[in-house]
Amino acid sequence: MDRKKIRFGIQAAATLIQNANIKGFLTGSIFEGATKSVCVPGLNCYSCPGAIGACPIGALQSHLSSMKFKFPYYIVGFLIFFGAVLGRAVCGFLCPFGFFQDLLYKIPFYKKNRFRIDKYLRYLKYLILLLLVIILPLTFDLIPFFCKYVCPSGTVAGIWLAAADSNIRSALGPLFNWKLIVLLIFIVLGLIIKRPFCKYICPLGAIYGFFNRISVYRMTLDKNKCINCGACAKACMMNVDPAKNPNSMECIRCGECVDACPHKALQMGFMPGLKKTEKTNDPAVGGK
C-alpha cells in the first residue's frame, strides 16, 4: 500500500477515534466520560458532540484564563510529549481539522499554493499563539480568546449542537455569525490553498513546529544521494525545501517529498537513519 493511502487511513482512524462518541452526534449532547481529562494530540474542540478527549489549546486557554493562576503542568506536559515524539507529524497524521482541510483540497477548484506574502503570513500563527492563546487569556479572566474569536473547529461543533438542540439554536447570535464567517473563509481558502489554517493560523502547529528538529519522528537527507534536482521542494504543498531543511518548522510530515525524490535521498519515520548519522546533513546533528 502506498504512503498516501496509509496516511489517509491513519487520518481517518485518528479522526474517528478522537470523535468516537457517535451517540453525541445523534442527541446533541457531549461526552462526559473519564477520557475527557486527557488531552488529544490534534485540534479537536471538546465541545464537539463526538469528542472523547480534551483539546490541548482549549484546555490551555481555559487554564490560563482561570481566576487563580497556576502553571498548567499537565497540559504543557502533553504538548511537550506529543511534540518530542511526533513533532508536526501530529498535523499530518492525527489532527481532525488537518484531515478536514486535506479533504477540502481534494475538491476540484482553482489551486494556488505559492504566492509572495506566503512566507510573511507564516508568522501569524506565532503571533496568535502568543497573543490569543497565552497573553490575553492570562490578562482577562475566563475568556479563551482563540477559541472564542477564531477557532473554526469549535464552530463546526456549534453547528452540530445547534442542529440537534433547539435551545442552542435559539441562543445563536452575532458571535456565532462571526465564527461562521471565519469558518466559511477557511473553507473557501481550503479549496484553493493546501491547509491554510495549518500554515497561517494554528497555534498548536506553531507549538509542534518547534519540536520538528528534535522529535523522534523526523526526516533525514542522505547528502550522498541528493543531486539537488528540486523535485522534493516542487512536491511540497507546505512550500518547504527538504533538501535545504528536512526538519523545517513548517513540515507536517505528509511524505510527498519522500515519494517525489528520484534517488530515495529522503527518509522519514521514527529514528530514521539511526545508523547513518554521518551521512545526514541535518544541522541538528552537526551536519552542514
Added chain:
Amino acid sequence: MKKYLPAVMFILLAVLLIVIGIILQQPESVFNKAVRICMECVGLG
C-alpha cells in the same frame, strides 16, 4: 543515538510535568471544563 538525546530529555520532562499536574489535580480542571459545552468555543458565549 546521540541525535535523539534532546527528544528523550523532552519526553522525560513531559512525563515529569504530567505527573506533577496529576499530583496537583489538574486533570480534574481539564475534565470539568471539557464535560460542559464551552459557550465561547461554539460561538454562544
